[in-house]
Amino acid sequence: AHSYTKYNNWNDIQSWIASISSSNPNLISKQVIGNTYEGRPMTLLKLGKKSSSSKPAIFMDCGIHAREWISPAFCQWFVKEALSTYGSDAQMTSLLNQMDVYVLPVFNIDGYDYTHKGRWLNSRMWRKTRSRKSGSSCIGADPNRNFNAGWCTLGASSNPCSDTFCGYSPESEIEVKNVANFIRRNKAIIKAYITIHSYSQLLLFPYSYTYDLAQHHSELMQVAQGASAALRSLYGTRYTSGPGATTIYPAAGGSDDWAYDLGVKYSYTFELRDTGRYGFLLPESQIKPTCEETMLAVKYIAAYVRKNI
Ligand code: 0X9
Numbered sequence: 359a360h361s362y363t364k365y366n367n368w369n370d371i372q373s374w375i376a377s378i379s380s381s382n383p384n385l386i387s388k389q390v391i392g393n394t395y396e397g398r399p400m401t402l403l404k405l406g407k408k409s410s411s412s413k414p415a416i417f418m419d420c421g422i423h424a425r426e427w428i429s430p431a432f433c434q435w436f437v438k439e440a441l442s443t444y445g446s447d448a449q450m451t452s453l454l455n456q457m458d459v460y461v462l463p464v465f466n467i468d469g470y471d472y473t474h475k476g477r478w479l480n481s482r483m484w485r486k487t488r489s490r491k492s493g494s495s496c497i498g499a500d501p502n503r504n505f506n507a508g509w510c511t512l513g514a515s516s517n518p519c520s521d522t523f524c525g526y527s528p529e530s531e532i533e534v535k536n537v538a539n540f541i542r543r544n545k546a547i548i549k550a551y552i553t554i555h556s557y558s559q560l561l562l563f564p565y566s567y568t569y570d571l572a573q574h575h576s577e578l579m580q581v582a583q584g585a586s587a588a589l590r591s592l593y594g595t596r597y598t599s600g601p602g603a604t605t606i607y608p609a610a611g612g613s614d615d616w617a618y619d620l621g622v623k624y625s626y627t628f629e630l631r632d633t634g635r636y637g638f639l640l641p642e643s644q645i646k647p648t649c650e651e652t653m654l655a656v657k658y659i660a661a662y663v664r665k666n667i
């Protein structure tokens with residue numbers, strides 16, 4: 359059964375998507391943006407007060423990497439909090455009145471499912487998609503190396519057996535193609551792109567495919583520092599902000615750099631808790647505090663974007 363303080367498997371998340379979207383039809387709707395390699399529907403949730411005119415939007419995804427279980431947990435938490443605080447929390451109410459928030463609860467569903475059900479000891483540590491190609495016995499590509507942003511030039515591998523395999527071409531992974539197509543189709547309204555990963559407690563922004571600073575570097579840094587301060591105010595959790603290339607490592611083909619170069623100025627990658635004690639195996643007891651503090655950072659970015667469009 360589904361619980362916000364558990365790591366739900368794909369089956370439970372799928373039923374949760376169906377029930378939450380039908381129980382709140384005035385604030386939430388769903389649409390399938392395509393299927394995964396193994397045929398699972400990629401269902402995107404749209405949060406926002408219904409409006410006759412089209413609203414500016416924020417796109418947020420979770421679960422690009424299969425083993426980063428706290429990430430999908432955060433997207434589920436965000437949806438719950440958005441629905442339950444709309445009308446009482448002033449910031450959430452203004453956000454959903456003026457903007458729509460698109461939430462993709464699990465990007466790499468096949469990989470996520472594999473980390474729950476795989477038959478091997480190390481299945482829990484799977485990172486990539488689950489696509490196959492004849493000629494190689496190795497499975498999957500790294501979705502965050504498969505976007506068309508300096509594709510496979512830096513910090514990525516062309517070896518299909520590597521955990522950072524960039525894929526056979528940009529957007530070779532159907533999950534990446536589906537998300538990229540949605541964002542391209544809606545780029546006129548999408549003002550911010552937020553992608554949730556773990557772990558390391560970082561708030562990253564472009565670029566990662568080059569050491570060059572982004573055109574909007576100082577504003578992106580200012581917003582990231584404000585968001586980190588908001589996050590820290592709850593339990594004292596410290597985040598480091600900065601461009602990906604110098605703050606974590608140079609790595610091309612990421613969704614944040616791709617969205618930014620498409621014209622989505624406010625493009626952020628979160629690396630949630632912790633800093634390595636548990637790493638990807640963050641205990642379920644940390645889901646609630648992690649999600650509550652991250653809400654403050656995401657709401658900070660959203661409020662900034664809403665006031666500056
Ligand atoms: O390497 C990644 O894809 C991310 N770190 S993780 O440990 N979750 O795998 C960082 C992504 C930063 N952005 C880009 N490299 N574009």
Ligand code: ZN
Nearest residue numbers: 423426555556
């Ligand atoms: Zn990741």
Ligand code: ZN
Nearest residue numbers: 439649650653
């Ligand atoms: Zn709460």
